[in-house]
Amino acid sequence: MSASRQALRIAGRLVLPTGFLVLVATTWAVEVRPVANNAPSAPAATAPRPPLPPQLNGNPAFASSSACRDCHQGEFESWHRTFHRTMTQAASPENFVGRFDGSTIDSGGLKYQVFRRGDDFWARLPDPDVMLDRQRRYDHFARLGQATGPPDWSGIPEVERQVVMSTGSHRYQTYWVESARFSGTLMTLPLVWLIQDERWIPREAAFVHPPDGSRMVTVWNDHCIKCHSTGGAPRPFVNHDAAGQVAETGFQTQVGEIGIACEACHGSAEEHVALRRREAAGEAGLTELLAADPIVQPAELVDHRRSAEVCGQCHGVFIWSQQQGEQYRDGGGNFRPGEELLTKREYLFPPQEASFYANEQEQAEALAGYQRNQGFFRSRFWDNGTVLAGGREFTALAVTGCYREGTLSCVSCHSMHQSDPSGQLKAGMDGVQACIQCHDEPQYTTDLTQHTHHAAESTGSNCLNCHMPHTTYALFSAIRSHQIARPDLAGSVQHGVPNACNLCHLDQTLAWTQRHLVDWYGYEPLPMTTEQAQIAASLVWMLKGNAAQRVITAWHTGWAPAQAASGDDWLAPFVSRLLEDPYGVVRYVAEHALRKQPGFADWKFNFLAPPAELAAAGSEVRHAWSQGQTAAPSRTGKNVLINGNGQVVDAAVEWLLKHRDNRPVSINE
Known part of the structure; x- marks a missing residue:
């Protein structure tokens, strides 16, 4: 079995977290091996390194971005503008x-x-x-x-x-x-x-x-260091006194650089810098050494998978085996850009379709692993297996046909150096152009409307809106899924996962979506509940759904394409219900979405106010909306819970709220 295949089935073989070394605050008190107290030797590079907090030590294997700047000024400046640098x-x-x-x-x-x-x-x-x-x-x-x-x-x-x-x-x-x-x-x-x-x-x-009432108390040295620094090694230690008692514990952490710097993507550069300085000094006989220069250009790697894995070292769901974890704990990661990432750590995927596995046994093991570790998976994935937590784009991409059967990689659309720092997208990659790089057949180009059934220039003909909907969450925002797929009606009907169609057509039911998908694309019809057939899916998700459904849908009520497709003058009384949500993030997202509704641009709200004030704010919004109606809103009817007189059917709203899914939800961003 290939290493890649073995890594893909790891969730079926191992139980988390006891089967793996988990680097948490208790590590130093449980099982740690002391590491040397010696300070790291000074690097060969003479350029001053970016400053570190005094609690952290430099990693001598890394030259730092300051050394790269000496020869690569343009690349340094474009990277310097990014949020990766300032992470x-x-x-x-x-x-x-x-x-x-x-x-x-x-x-x-x-x-x-x-x-x-x-x-x-x-x-x-x-x-x-x-x-x-x-x-x-x-x-x-x-x-x-x-x-x-x-x-x-x-x-x-x-x-x-x-x-x-x-x-x-x-x-x-x-x-x-x-x-x-x-x-x-x-x-x-x-x-x-x-x-x-x-x-x-x-x-x-x-x-x-x-x-x-619990608190998010985090230790940077064994948690954030993995992805929010370059060349990090936690290095916990225990010192004993003369009587053999523990005298001191903690970390002697090393980093090449804090933030995501040049060497995170191109590989540690100390050897490269020394070699190029020898070349610049006129030293002869360096031909073979220069040919073996270890620096990697991710966009130039022949295998698209190796390129994507450079990003995947951070943007994925992974754990280490005991041996891998111990190596990382004491010496840092063993992955170098350009190598096969899936041989260096264990990437986890929820159960996928049968074609994803080599045989039925692998599929059964994956399902068993998922069932043993549902808390772990539910904080990162929707119940249909698509990625929920933002920052896990490689995990989503890795199960996508465009990657598995094609040559799509992160650098197909993104660039660290030629892009807007917000999203790192190359020019033109926020629409159809991203997809017709590969899919250049007429139905996706000159005859686009025959495929999309939407006007060619509309947001409904933007491939990304249907195949990469905003169904992942991070940083107070819905983010595009990188699990490129057809609109997933079954995921919505069977698991409650918001789908692309109903996140744009907020006024429509799942039954409405099914009719169009059956007529246009030959979907197999699915049985639905009365609720799914008669009430707009967005309202069910906002009022009755769990916290993940609520926050994703709330964001879409302020999304301009959804407002254009669904109307924006009827949403406020329903969004107002989320101002009382028990989750602060849901309240915050609802607040900002509400300000994009007609009449509420300047509305003030404190999403951290006491419950009584939150309830009063919600009532105030509903009253203001009702008083501001000079005519019936653009959407009325049973599906949107607004009667012909333009009044919200409060009894139906209260029923949905009473039956809300209050399961505890964590999203591991």
């Missing part, structure tokens, strides 16, 4: 966008004050070491089914910690402080600065996270 940054007034102005932020009854001392950034906060300990204990008992109520956050002493590093710079930025208990350990300052809104919020309010 992780050392503390400085230039890098931090949050206002450390003495403000005090309430986070579920816990108080956090952020302030500056000169050019240094500080926080006064509940002791993060105590917070981490209590959350870990709660998580342990929760896994055993023995947790009673939310964690106890009372009586935690207040401490001051210097803020030394940030993550993010696009939609929000979060921050890191050093542990006082574990040497070299960077822990969450559990606040997020919203860049557009210019406000602080609790970290839990920035993620789809069950509102159960």
Whole structure:
């Protein structure tokens, strides 16, 4: 069996997490091997490296982007504009966008004050070491089914910690402080600065996270380092005293560079830099060495899979085997761009169609693995197996026919250097042009309307809207699925996964969608419930669906193509119901979608207000919408729960809300 095939079936063979090394905060207290205390040797490159927080050490195998700049100024500048570069940054007034102005932020009854001392950034906060300990204990008992109520956050002493590093710079930025208990350990300052809104919020309010009172307490060294740095190695250690007792534990973490820098995609460059400097100095006899220069250009790799895997090292769902995890823990990752990624770690996929597997046994093992680890998969995938969590685009692409049977790779549409930093799309790759690179037959070009049944220039004839709908979630936004496929009616009918048709035609039912898919494309009709046949799918997902369905649909109510196709003057009273949602992220997305509805552009709302204020805000929106109607809205009827007089059928709305799917939902962005 090939290594690739073996990696694809890994979910069927192993139980998570006990079958694998899981790098969490408890690692150093359970099973760690000490690593050398010696400081890393200085690199050969003379260019000054980008600054690191004092808690992190340089990785001598990596030259850093500063060395690349000496010869590749243009590429350096185009990369320097990207959000990849600013993903992780050392503390400085230039890098931090949050206002450390003495403000005090309430986070579920816990108080956090952020302030500056000169050019240094500080926080006064509940002791993060105590917070981490209590959350870990709660998580342990929760896994055993023995947790009673939310964690106890009372009586935690207040401490001051210097803020030394940030993550993010696009939609929000979060921050890191050093542990006082574990040497070299960077822990969450559990606040997020919203860049557009210019406000602080609790970290839990920035993620789809069950509102159960638990906290998102994270250790950077063993979690974020994997993808938010270049050349990272956690390197936990334990030091003992003369009596053999544990005297000190923590991390001696190494990174080539914080942020996603040149060597993340092109490979570690210390050897390359030294070789090219020898060449520039006029040294002879370097022909063979230059021919074997290890630097990789992802767009020039002959095998499209190797190219996509460069991105897949971060943009995928994976775990390490015990051996792989130990190697990464102590020495960093063993993958170099250009190598076969699926031989270096284990990529996980939910059960797929039969053709995905070598035989029935593999398919059965995959299903068994999925059933054993449903919590893991549900935080990353929809129940029909499509990717839910943003940032996992390689996992989605890897099961797509365009990749498996064609030559589609990430660089077919994206570029790090010739693109807008927001999305990294090449020019023209936000529409039909992306697909007709390969699919150049007449039905996709000159006779497009025969295939799409929509006007040629309409958003309904944009291939991406039908085959890559916005059904993944991250960063307060719905994102295009990279699992390129036909509109999935069965996924909607059987699993409640929003489909492309009904996310654009918000006023239509699943039965309406089925009629068109049967007539136009020969779909097999599926049995439906009365609800699916008679009520617009968007309303069912928003009012009765789980948190993932609600947040995805809420975003689409503010999406211009959906408003153009469905009308935008009838949605506000239904979106208003999400202003009282138990999930802060759903409320936030609904708030911003509501501002795109007629009459609500300047509407003010605090999505973190107490429940009574949230309820009052929802009622205010419904009242304002009702009073603002000078004529019946553009959509009425049983399907949109608005009667002929233009009044919302409140009894039907309340029934859907009463039967809402309140399962706990986490989306592991």
